[in-house]
Amino acid sequence: MEHKKKLIHVTKMPIRWGDMDAYGHVNNTVYFRYMEQARVEWIEEMKVPVRPGGDGPVIINAACTFLIPMTYPGMVEVRTYVGYPGRSSVQTHVEMRIEGDERIYAEGAAKVVWMNTQTGKSVPLPDHVRAALEAE
Structure with missing residues (x-):
């Protein structure tokens, strides 16, 4: 069943000179770091510490x-x-732009799953996380 995606977080970060590769553009691996930083900021805004131990979010794929x-x-x-x-999960989608330019430079996705870090088994999304995800 297809559902509409909802904008849940926006962040900005500088491109560092060291992010570029021998071709003179941002290396493909760095885009995953940009997505990771945005995801961590969003999760921490929901008062979920991104730390080892207990139940918490992990990603099971990224593109x-x-x-x-x-x-x-x-x-x-x-x-x-x-x-x-x-x-126990939610699919995330990401659009990356350069500040001041509405063109999409890259698109990404990652599936976030709540998991018990001791057992490695998925657990239900916390109620406050589900409420934030379902809010209009």
């Missing part, structure tokens, strides 16, 4: 499509969207 090369200098704007939550 990125590179549309327009990014280069230094610049500010990356990462917009995170979520789909409708399941029992």
